[in-house]
Amino acid sequence: MAINELDEGSGVSGIAVATKLHIHPAFVTNQTKKLEGMEFLSRVTDDARYLRISLTHKARAEIESLSSKRQALNSTIFDGLDEESLHYLNRRLTLIAKSSRLASQKLNIGIL
Missing domain, CATH: 1.10.10.10 (Winged helix-like DNA-binding domain superfamily/Winged helix DNA-binding domain)
Structure with missing residues (x-):
């Protein structure tokens, strides 16, 4: 992708x-x-x-054939979440990922 x-x-x-x-x-x-x-x-x-x-x-044909399945899955997974909620969730997950990378770096250098 x-x-x-x-x-x-x-x-x-x-x-x-x-x-x-x-x-x-x-x-x-x-x-x-x-x-x-x-x-x-x-x-x-x-x-x-x-x-x-x-x-x-x-590959392009495979991606195209999977597209409708992906859309159906996304509709099911994100049912009930509006665009604002998805943006909020994405920001929170980005923050968690950033904090996890920082924690990993600290572990690697022995700070934690």
Whole structure:
């Protein structure tokens, strides 16, 4: 989904995907190789280090077929929550994630 959102027609770099997902670029490389083997992605290397990733027609078709199921699930999960409530919930979850990262950093350096 990150590739779908980021790609403006010429593919997207693995670094951009890693940044969007807050994960290590090596993980993106590993996973995109697997997805390429399943024919969901095409990977083109410009040089030894720069990779452009694109969704295949097969992947786009799968995303489209899952779209209606996703909408139905979202309607069920978020039933009764208006847009303001969702924004509030999102802000609270973002704060919890930020605090969790800070706590993890403190644990790593032995402050906690």
